[in-house]
Amino acid sequence: xxxxxxxxxxxxxxxxxxxxxxxxxxxxxxxxxxxxxxxxxxxxxxxxxxxxxxxxxxxxxxxxxxxxxxxxxxxxxxxxxxxxxxxxxxxxxxxxxxxxxxxxxxxxxxxxxxxxxxxxxxxxxxxxxxxxxxxxxxxxxxxxxxxxxxxxxxxxxxxxxxxxxxxxxxxxxxxxxxxxxxxxxxxxxxxxxxxxxxxxxxxxxxxxxxxxxxxxxxxxxxxxxxxxxxxxxxxxxxxxxxxxxxxxxxxxxxxxxxxxxxxxxxxxxxxxxxxxxxxxxxxxxxxxxxxxxxxxxxxxxxxxxxxxxxxxxxxxxxxxxxxxxxxxxxxxxxxxxxxxxxxxxxxxxxxxxxxxxxxxxxxxxxxxxxxxxxxxxxxxxxxxxxxxxxxxxxxxxxxxxxxxxxxxxxxxxxxxxxxxxxxxxxxxxxxxxxxxxxxxxxxxxxxxxxxxxxxxxxxxxxxxxxxxxxxxxxxxxxxxxxxxxxxxxx
Amino acid sequence: xxxxxxxxxxxxxxxxxxxxxxxxxxxxxxxxxxxxxxxxxxxxxxxxxxxxxxxxxxxxxxxxxxxxxxxxxxxxxxxxxxxxxxxxxxxxxxxxxxxxxxxxxxxxxxxxxxxxxxxxxxxxxxxxxxxxxxxxxxxxxxxxxxxxxxxxxxxxxxxxxxxxxxxxxxxxxxxxxxxxxxxxxxxxxxxxxxxxxxxxxxxxxxxxxxxxxxxxxxxxxxxxxxxxxxxxxxxxxxxxxxxxxxxxx
Ligand SMILES: Nc1ncnc2c1ncn2[C@@H]1O[C@H](COP(=O)(O)OP(=O)(O)OP(=O)(O)O)[C@@H](O)[C@H]1O
Ligand SMILES: [Mg+2]
Numbered sequence: 051x052x053x054x055x056x057x058x059x060x061x062x063x064x065x066x067x068x069x070x071x072x073x074x075x076x077x078x079x080x081x082x083x084x085x086x087x088x089x090x091x092x093x094x095x096x097x098x099x100x101x102x103x104x105x106x107x108x109x110x111x112x113x114x115x116x117x118x119x120x121x122x123x124x125x126x127x128x129x130x131x132x133x134x135x136x137x138x139x140x141x142x143x144x145x146x147x148x149x150x151x152x153x154x155x156x157x158x159x160x161x162x163x164x165x166x167x168x169x170x171x172x173x174x175x176x177x178x179x180x181x182x183x184x185x186x187x188x189x190x191x192x193x194x195x196x197x198x199x200x201x202x203x204x205x206x207x208x209x210x211x212x213x214x215x216x217x218x219x220x221x222x223x224x225x226x227x228x229x230x231x232x233x234x235x236x237x238x239x240x241x242x243x244x245x246x247x248x249x250x251x252x253x254x255x256x257x258x259x260x261x262x263x264x265x266x267x268x269x270x271x272x273x274x275x276x277x278x279x280x281x282x283x284x285x286x287x288x289x290x291x292x293x294x295x296x297x298x299x300x301x302x303x304x305x306x307x308x309x310x311x312x313x314x315x316x317x318x319x320x321x322x323x324x325x326x327x328x329x330x331x332x333x334x335x336x337x338x339x340x341x342x343x344x345x346x347x348x349x350x351x352x353x354x355x356x357x358x359x360x361x362x363x364x365x366x367x368x369x370x371x372x373x374x375x376x377x378x379x380x381x382x383x384x385x386x387x388x389x390x391x392x393x394x395x396x397x398x399x400x401x402x403x404x405x406x407x408x409x410x411x412x413x414x415x416x417x418x419x420x421x422x423x424x425x426x427x428x429x430x431x432x433x434x435x436x437x438x439x440x441x442x443x444x445x446x447x448x449x450x451x452x453x454x455x456x457x458x459x460x461x462x463x464x465x466x467x468x469x470x471x472x473x474x475x476x477x478x479x480x481x482x483x484x485x486x487x488x489x490x491x492x493x494x495x496x497x498x499x500x501x502x503x504x505x506x507x508x509x510x511x512x513x514x515x516x517x518x519x520x521x522x523x524x525x526x527x528x529x530x531x532x533x534x535x536x537x538x539x540x
Numbered sequence: 541x542x543x544x545x546x547x548x549x550x551x552x553x554x555x556x557x558x559x560x561x562x563x564x565x566x567x568x569x570x571x572x573x574x575x576x577x578x579x580x581x582x583x584x585x586x587x588x589x590x591x592x593x594x595x596x597x598x599x600x601x602x603x604x605x606x607x608x609x610x611x612x613x614x615x616x617x618x619x620x621x622x623x624x625x626x627x628x629x630x631x632x633x634x635x636x637x638x639x640x641x642x643x644x645x646x647x648x649x650x651x652x653x654x655x656x657x658x659x660x661x662x663x664x665x666x667x668x669x670x671x672x673x674x675x676x677x678x679x680x681x682x683x684x685x686x687x688x689x690x691x692x693x694x695x696x697x698x699x700x701x702x703x704x705x706x707x708x709x710x711x712x713x714x715x716x717x718x719x720x721x722x723x724x725x726x727x728x729x730x731x732x733x734x735x736x737x738x739x740x741x742x743x744x745x746x747x748x749x750x751x752x753x754x755x756x757x758x759x760x761x762x763x764x765x766x767x768x769x770x771x772x773x774x775x776x777x778x779x780x781x782x783x784x785x786x787x788x789x
Binding site (some may be wrong): 118242444486488489491492493494495497498499500502505509510511512513514 | 588591642
């Protein structure tokens with residue numbers, strides 16, 4: 051967001067002729083010194099013109115982080131991360147000047163996904179020098195689109211803006227809710243994020259308001275550069291409804307290997323939040339080199355009675371995924387849902403799942419997880435369902451299916467269940483299957499290629515979850531699944 | 541035209557086809573009958589390119605091309621269609637989606653345009669009712685929860701849409717009630733054409749009353765041991781395969 055916003059402002063401030071010489075070099079110069087220290091935290095906070103309280107909040111997080119250990123319980127392995135070897139504020143990144151500088155593999159994927167040229171350039175962050183028109187148009191386009199949305203949202207009273215802006219414009223809301231779902235000291239990566247978060251979205255839907263649109267298209271155009279430490283906070287006040295869509299089906303070019311996002315959702319009485327993600331970060335090359343490490347903390351708090359939070363995710367990218375979107379079912383009769391498709395291919399490692407913490411009476415949760423492992427990858431579902439002593443009548447249904455493609459990959463299911471009261475009803479189903487030779491041959495006999503056949507069968511396998519995605523997104527996700535599994539057989 | 545010469549094929553250590561010869565000229569319908577385990581389904585798999593079946597000797601040419609050199613999907617695009625003895629279920633993939641994916645894959649392989657959505661729907665609407673295939677069956681997962689007879693009719697629908705040049709029907713009549721048998725036979729007969737060859741595998745003369753073959757072959761222990769006109773099927777119905785078992789012994 052800041053990159054685009056800034057670009058827009060700069061472009062506005064100068065006329066277009068000057069622009070083509072002007073801003074590329076300017077933009078490249080914004081970088082904090084390498085490494086992490088109190089100074090880095092202060093630098094980030096200053097860059098964002100943050101109020102004092104925010105700086106203190108970050109510094110507090112940083113100090114706690116220093117005392118914490120990197121977790122090792124997940125089924126993933128990677129070389130030890132040297133946290134002093136990263137830039138913690140480098141947005142916007144140095145932009146490639148032409149398409150020739152982009153990995154041809156990524157370009158091929160774009161073609162297959164049918165991403166329009168202009169959007170593609172924007173996603174890749176290409177700034178064209180001589181023919182800078184493309185970037186400018188793309189930018190201007192997104193501005194006009196964004197403005198239309200903003201007006202409509204404002205009419206409904208919905209606040210939707212970068213969190214950096216919300217910190218300045220709505221400090222009372224941010225202070226009240228930030229860290230209230232994922233506390234500063236929650237876990238190593240969340241604490242790191244709290245110290246150095248770069249930007250993200252802030253959404254507040256007031257009492258009784260049904261957000262008039264999916265908060266998706268806007269995001270898609272504007273938030274491609276949120277950077278490595280994204281922080282998102284979404285609040286649905288009493289009786290409100292919002293559907294939020296994160297990500298984009300195109301693989302994103304990013305030099306930052308380490309990503310640690312935090313997303314907090316708060317649903318008050320009778321409110322509902324639907325959060326959908328498609329994650330397709332760079333998974334690394336065919337030997338597993340250079341991919342993104344994605345350590346995410348996502349948690350929703352069903353704070354009021356009869357509230358509902360629903361997570362839907364399609365995970366296909368990243369070298370390492372460590373991610374457990376969870377629900378705290380605090381309000382009586384509140385509901386939590388987790389629908390997940392996690393695909394791993396090549397040398398990817400995925401350890402993902404959810405936690406459903408039943409605290410209120412008659413709370414219910416539903417988990418549908420589809421893991422697909424191909425190539426040399428490892429795919430773990432890790433889930434916790436717990437019912438508190440007072441959570442009478444808690445119910446959970448878990449269905450965990452794994453599909454293996456080939457003999458070199460692994461799928462693992464690690465369910466934890468803790469019922470501290472006798473009336474809780476937990477149901478768990480799990481299956482592991484392989485794509486059968488008979489199914490493949492049947493498809494081939496009808497003329498489908500190996501790859502088409504695998505994609506078709508896998509799309510059938512994940513259908514229950516795909517159906518949870520907004521229509522337009524589901525279609526894109528389907529294509530993405532096919533692209534992610536290329537080269538997985540034969 | 542399909543020409544099979546001295547075909548030997550095995551699965552694992554078992555040789556199942558042991559020097560099979562068969563020629564089906566364009567436009568002809570040939571039936572193969574033979575006892576359980578004689579290798580009829582194996583022949584259909586070897587022709588359509590199922591992995592795990594290893595051809596150790598002999599040749600198969602189809603319209604002059606070496607069929608054995610092609611992958612299964614390329615054979616399909618070249619016009620080989622197998623109506624399976626046991627059609628496979630693909631959960632979560634709508635029958636319609638599958639049909640369309642198959643049509644487009646074959647078109648693509650032949651360098652043709654994809655079929656448009658309206659054209660595709662028109663085509664399906666024209667062909668499905670004749671085979672007693674309901675909208676519901678088109679929406680459901682491929683063969684998922686279909687009755688035995690519905691699966692077989694679905695195979696013929698695929699055949700009708702894909703318009704192959706060589707149709708291999710492996711016991712398409714088994715599991716069909718009398719009315720369904722007529723429906724299927726009608727569907728198959730509608731596809732008979734001077735440019736299309738058919739290989740109909742069956743155990744029962746009854747099917748051949750409806751799909752009248754030009755030639756009937758008897759297969760035994762991996763070879764064609766006798767060929768004749770349609771009256772051969774009647775004779776087999778009377779006397780069974782005992783005579784061939786003795787020959788072979
Ligand atoms: N995967 C396999 N491994 C080992 N043997 C096999 C395999 N598949 C088939 N066979 C054997 O090959 C022989 C021929 O089988 P095939 O299915 O071709 O017979 P068929 O003529 O179609 O019989 P039916 O009339 O019962 O359908 C049988 O003895 C069978 O057991
Ligand atoms: Mg058979």
